[in-house]
Amino acid sequence: MNVTLNHFLIVAALLFGIGLYGVLAKRNAIAILMGIELMLNATNLNLIAFTRYITPGLLTGHVFAIFVIAVAAAEVAVGLALVITIYRDRVSVNVDDLNIMKW
């Protein structure tokens, strides 16, 4: 079977969908962070696939992907720090409890 760009895009879309579901539906803050990671990696997959199939000679996609990984690492660090702080404060990481911005 010949693997084409569309296969990569479909896999990436599935990954993104799963990640989005995790972000929107999970109650646990850690799980939400994991969902975000999935979405970011789906993007990375897209970037690499585009580079490979559309502009094979250029490194633009790779560079972008590396940047995304770096930013994601930082984001997770900040995210986890927030989660820990919230847990210390409330003894819970359930996002349904974090509704002080409610009307």
Add this chain to the structure above:
Amino acid sequence: MVDFAIHNAWLIPLLPAISFVLIAFFFQRAKALSAFTSIVCILAAFTLAISVVIGIIHNPETVEYSVRWFSIENVASLLDANVPSINLEIGILIDPITAMMLFVVTLVASLVQIYSVGYMHGDPGYSSYFAYQSLFAMSMLGLVLSNNFLMIFMFWELVGLCSYLLIGFWFGKYSAREAAKKAFITNRVGDFGLLLGILMIQVIFGTLNFLDLQSAIGSYTNMAVLTVITLLVLCGPIGKSAQFPLHVWLPDAMEGPTPVSALIHAATMVVAGVYLIARAYFLFSATETGLTAVAYVGGFTALFAASIAIAQDDIKRILAFSTLSQLGYMVMALGLASLTAGMFHLMTHAFFKALLFLGSGSVIHALHEKQNIWDMGGLSKKMPVTTWTFVIGALAIAGIFPLAGFWSKDEILLAAYAGGHTGFYILGSFVAFLTAFYMFRLVFTAFFGKAKPENHPHESPFSMALPLVILAFFSIVGGLVGIPGLEHGFGHYVHAPGAEHHAPSMMVMVSSTIIAVAGITLAWVIYAAKLVSADRIAATFRPVYLLLKNKYYIDEIYQWVIDNIVDGLGKVMYWVDIYIVNGIVNGTAFITRWLGGVFRFVQTGRTQDYALIIFSAVVLIALFLVYNNADQVITVVGGVLK
């Protein structure tokens, strides 16, 4: 000195203005100093005024000088050089009318202020009183010196303000407050018309300067517009000079201190209206309707007020209605195309009316604020100076030869008679009869007759007696400047352009004297000799008596109109305000709040919900773009889908 005075006439109003500022801001505590400053300033102004009069007598020419005040550039004048911008100026205009007014105003104001030193003695508001007096003199002097309508209107309003302050001077009294408000508001009605007239003049002629207008009006042909302007401008004098139907404030203005009444009635305030008609005479004489309206307003007021005066009991009220009547006389004279007669009567009236008011003030002062003439009587023995000066004033106003009133009243009657206005001549003669009658009704009742044992009158102090004597002197000789046959008499200087002076008529003189004597005799028969009982006459003609005593119920009619029509309109407006205007504003606020109340439930506080909405929106926008314009999507995504 004379040249200096004429070319620096702006000093005349400036001196009282300085005195006002000094007293109002620095001398509030120092009572004697306040009175001194005020009197010195007005006397200095008086000296300058006399110099101006001398200069005008030597060389009766019109002197005008002005400085540009400011100009208003409008859009039209910026675009088109032919459209002039509005230039407003401050300037001085001196002609014989101005000179005469300067003399009268400064003289009466000086005497009133000197008189007030005694009259207001011990009043807690002594300094303020003199500050207001100075401001009043300043406003009136500025008014007579103005060379354009805008300036005259400013001083006109200042005069109104001063009268408000002085009528309500004893503002602790309810009636004084009410009278002050009434005077101010009634004047506003007239001033509104005047302001409209001035605006129309500016729009149509492009200038407010009297001399420029005088030449511009000659070539203006639209008589309808000119008539409207004239009638609007006439509203001002009707309010300020208390002509019917805006006369109601003047009798109530008696609530102020009596010297103030003298000032208002003789020199400042009410004569401003007559002066404005004289100053804008070219406007009034430009149309037939203008002068006729003036004559009818004046003639009616003269008769109307004189008839009220015969049934009043309060000494100051009788004098107030007599002022109304005499002002009507002046206005009527102006309307009968005799500027000379109107202004001449204004001058002589200023002398004897100031005298009568100051005399009545002296009486009231002596009797400790008693004003009803039936509570007086027999004052002649205790107060000889007051009595005899008052009698001179009464003889002058009645028009007895050779006192001042005789000559000026004769001039008016002559203007009516020789001008062919027989109706006005008869009306004027009848008013002269009424005047003589009610003045001597007052004199016989208050000064002669039986003394009341509960009264302990005493002659007034020197500072009060001196002005009386000086004014009595002017009331006797003041008319001599205008006696018929005098080559350079009053009419030589003050006259309408091109007006010929009527030849004196012996018939008019003799008949007016007989009429005056008849009036005095009738008063003597009823009130001194008591050959006929006044009460019986009142009882016989009870409805007429009541009508006159209640001033034709004009105040009641106005009260009814205000209570029913004005207040009714107010209620309608209130309803509109509450239910429609407020309804719109409150409705907008209510709808906004209601929408906010609905939409705030969108704010769940859960970040996931927001993320869902953002993502859904992105999907929707993408779908929308795809189905509407695929090319655009391709551009947005960078062309990778091709």
